[in-house]
Amino acid sequence: MKVVDLRVHDDLDGLSEFELLDLYLRVRRLLAARLSRQEGSESMEMFFSRMAEVVEPPGPPPAPKTRISRREREVLHFLAQERTNAEIAATLFISEHTVKNHVSNILAKYEVGTRHGAVMAAIREGTLTVD
Known part of the structure; x- marks a missing residue:
């Protein structure tokens, strides 16, 4: 790196x-x-x-272009923290399979191939803020 x-x-x-x-x-x-x-x-x-x-002076917040569900937004938050599917599943009380489906949907919606790409796209458009 x-x-x-x-x-x-x-x-x-x-x-x-x-x-x-x-x-x-x-x-x-x-x-x-x-x-x-x-x-x-x-x-x-x-x-x-x-x-x-x-x-940079404050301006109007960018309108998100991608329609992300509430649960997908939660999953994105954990992706930004570099959590594994198993950790996300345990935290949200859902199965790993469901997490994989959410991640796949997120990648498709942002038209990216990686979890990091999805996080960057969400940050860029204002959908995600990293704590």
Whole structure:
């Protein structure tokens, strides 16, 4: 896997969606750990909201293009956390087979071939926010 030094590279266009997702999740984990150690610290969502306003002015939220059911949205949330089908099934009290069906439907709706691709597509369109 390519290591990105953001001090040197300000153009991330050369990274794959998987590498961008990995970078995004690593930054969130690092910030979450740092924020949780500070007394009276703000939540991750408040922090990212504040940072987003600095980087780009708030606009209307994008309208989701893909029709994702409530349960598929729950499964997407766990896919973003890199949970296995077995872990998702146990958490949602459904069978692994049902989880596989949800994942297949999600991949088809976003027209992607991987779980990471689905997560990236959902984040891009505003259907999913990663905690």
